Amino acid sequence: MEQILDVSLAPAAGSGIGRRLADMLLADPEFITDLKNAFADALKAQVFLFDRPSGKFDAQPDWKTRLAAAVAILANMEGEPVKRIIHQHLGEGGDPAAELDRAIENNPHLIRAMEKQLARAKRRLSEKLVDLPE
Numbered sequence: 727m728e729q730i731l732d733v734s735l736a737p738a739a740g741s742g743i744g745r746r747l748a749d750m751l752l753a754d755p756e757f758i759t760d761l762k763n764a765f766a767d768a769l770k771a772q773v774f775l776f777d778r779p780s781g782k783f784d785a786q787p788d789w790k791t792r793l794a795a796a797v798a799i800l801a802n803m804e805g806e807p808v809k810r811i812i813h814q815h816l817g818e819g820g821d822p823a824a825e826l827d828r829a830i831e832n833n834p835h836l837i838r839a840m841e842k843q844l845a846r847a848k849r850r851l852s853e854k855l856v857d858l859p860e
Contacts, residue, residue, distance in 0.1 A: 768795035 751757045771791035774783040830836050 765795055765799055768792065771795070 769792055771788035772785045773788040774785055776782075777784045830840065
């Protein structure tokens, strides 16, 4: 399988120091490999508990760390960053439809990402044999 190393920050995913840091990290060719390795290690995380009778440490799976890593991986595979961007633009209160219109007005990348997510959701619903409302 071909390894894809061309990664960019999602459009409208923030500004300021967060965006600058993300741009710097993504410019490093080793970053994606390091990130993959970090997730792989987190999925195998262990915690060491001291066993008094034996006087030794016993390795146990660190389920909290493993679950957090799995959730982070799946969230990014399922489009959570797009949802986070939309939420960032909507903010607290206000008319969500009007705010969403303003957020995507001049952002074709965000529009395509949203259309992709909508198509995926419709496909999943149709696989469950649910009639979609028009």
